[in-house]
Amino acid sequence: MIEAEAxxxxxxxxxxxxxxxxxxxxxxxxxLPQIARFCQRYPGISVKIETGNTDESLSRLYNYQxxxxxxxxxxxxxxxxxxPLPDDQLLAFVARDHAWAGRESICLADLDDxxxxxxxxxxxxxQTLEQEMRQAGLRIRPAxxxxxxxxxxxxxxVGIGVGVVSAAEFGADARVYAMPIRDCTQRMKETLxxxxxxxxxxxxxxxxxxxxxxxxxxxxxx
Amino acid sequence: MIEAEAxxxxxxxxxxxxxxxxxxxxxxxxxLPQIARFCQRYPGISVKIETGNTDESLSRLYNYQxxxxxxxxxxxxxxxxxxPLPDDQLLAFVARDHAWAGRESICLADLDDxxxxxxxxxxxxxQTLEQEMRQAGLRIRPAxxxxxxxxxxxxxxVGIGVGVVSAAEFGADARVYAMPIRDCTQRMKETLxxxxxxxxxxxxxxxxxxxxxxxxxxxxxx
Numbered sequence: 322m323i324e325a326e327a328x329x330x331x332x333x334x335x336x337x338x339x340x341x342x343x344x345x346x347x348x349x350x351x352x353l354p355q356i357a358r359f360c361q362r363y364p365g366i367s368v369k370i371e372t373g374n375t376d377e378s379l380s381r382l383y384n385y386q387x388x389x390x391x392x393x394x395x396x397x398x399x400x401x402x403x404x405p406l407p408d409d410q411l412l413a414f415v416a417r418d419h420a421w422a423g424r425e426s427i428c429l430a431d432l433d434d435x436x437x438x439x440x441x442x443x444x445x446x447x448q449t450l451e452q453e454m455r456q457a458g459l460r461i462r463p464a465x466x467x468x469x470x471x472x473x474x475x476x477x478x479v480g481i482g483v484g485v486v487s488a489a490e491f492g493a494d495a496r497v498y499a500m501p502i503r504d505c506t507q508r509m510k511e512t513l514x515x516x517x518x519x520x521x522x523x524x525x526x527x528x529x530x531x532x533x534x535x536x537x538x539x540x541x542x543x
Numbered sequence: 544m545i546e547a548e549a550x551x552x553x554x555x556x557x558x559x560x561x562x563x564x565x566x567x568x569x570x571x572x573x574x575l576p577q578i579a580r581f582c583q584r585y586p587g588i589s590v591k592i593e594t595g596n597t598d599e600s601l602s603r604l605y606n607y608q609x610x611x612x613x614x615x616x617x618x619x620x621x622x623x624x625x626x627p628l629p630d631d632q633l634l635a636f637v638a639r640d641h642a643w644a645g646r647e648s649i650c651l652a653d654l655d656d657x658x659x660x661x662x663x664x665x666x667x668x669x670q671t672l673e674q675e676m677r678q679a680g681l682r683i684r685p686a687x688x689x690x691x692x693x694x695x696x697x698x699x700x701v702g703i704g705v706g707v708v709s710a711a712e713f714g715a716d717a718r719v720y721a722m723p724i725r726d727c728t729q730r731m732k733e734t735l736x737x738x739x740x741x742x743x744x745x746x747x748x749x750x751x752x753x754x755x756x757x758x759x760x761x762x763x764x765x
Contacts, residue, residue, distance in 0.1 A: 349689065349694040353698060353701045353703075356701070357698075357703050360687060360703050364686075367685070367688075368686075368687045368688070369687070370687065370690060370698070371690050372693075373690075463589070464582060464586075465582060465592065466589075466590070466591045467591075467594070468595075469594050469693070470693060471594075472568075472592050474714075475571050476571070476578070478575070479575045479578070480579055481582050492696075492716060492718075493718045494716055495716075496715045
């Protein structure tokens with residue numbers, strides 16, 4: 322009887338009728354369309370998204386607390402199977418009533434000694450901006466330091482300073498206006514990873530397959 | 544000479560020409576207008592906003608890592624000086640192409656067995672919704688569990704389920720539509736706290752004064 326039940330559970334899980342899928346992500350937006358597709362196809366699977374920076378997400382993966390992790394930078398580790406997502410440019414954004422709202426683009430020199438809303442020091446967005454400004458010999462002037470994109474956007478909305486964000490993470494907030502930074506050379510990269518030893522688990526392989534499908538569809542549309 | 548320098552530093556700090564102000568907040572939006580005013584008046588003070596849930600913010604305050612904390616629930620502790628902020632209703636929100644978009648309001652029964660985008664278990668928003676649904680004898684059906692408001696909004700945008708958020712935290716994202724939950728009896732409360740022993744420090748007292756000014760102005764306008 323117990324054996325039969327175990328067998329049944331196993332078959333359910335093979336068919337993805339029950340089970341869990343946990344993703345540790347730095348920014349949920351990059352994989353949410355794929356998660357939506359997964360939830361639709363496999364409504365019996367309980368999906369969890371945990372948000373943290375790249376180091377936290379990676380540590381959750383290594384500790385088997387997450388099945389997949391989405392990272393803001395490449396991690397070179399033979400234990401990992403990596404799927405790189407399309408890269409993305411850096412934008413500056415301001416409140417709707419800011420003098421720059423409506424501009425087609427800015428250049429790094431526009432940010433020189435300009436009050437900025439900066440993210441926490443661990444943020445890849447902040448590190449990228451700092452590298453670009455340093456290479457151009459420009460001065461960063463922090464108006465405030467905040468944790469996370471949400472706090473950054475709200476600080477920009479109330480006029481504390483100019484914010485910086487990757488295009489895919491900008492969202493659709495009508496209170497802010499975004500423009501490309503013309504001479505910014507680096508692009509933001511997101512990589513989806515799992516442990517190689519876990520990559521043949523049905524739930525992991527299925528999610529990766531959905532991601533690859535959508536990458537393929539996007540590259541055909543581009 | 545060193546004495547003179549120390550005296551000068553002390554005077555600077557009395558006049559808030561230099562120094563730092565660190566706030567640990569659950570949701571930055573509730574105090575950002577006041578922070579913007581503070582940054583404008585005292586540009587020499589370096590302001591930091593750290594985001595975490597109520598327990599994390601409180602622990603940062605007790606460990607002197609934050610000067611002030613913004614909490615999603617009342618904390619009864621004689622060591623704390625508390626300033627309650629205006630309370631706020633709970634909203635349900637959906638993607639713009641959802642059948643409910645355009646509705647004036649919903650009731651709790653509409654959420655019965657409806658796929659929901661739920662926050663992490665520590666979230667006060669989630670706990671409030673769970674209490675209301677339980678009291679009404681209704682069933683919560685989680686479509687996905689996510690960490691933070693940003694992930695919740697993005698999950699709603701791609702159509703995974705219906706989200707719940709406090710009105711002040713809804714923001715202005717054109718991709719989602721929010722409506723009040725008519726029969727929801729509880730309101731969301733935010734409280735700004737500092738350690739009583741720290742409340743006379745110039746930087747803390749000045750920030751609290753700005754918050755009290757704005758509460759007074761709002762109550763006169765209401």
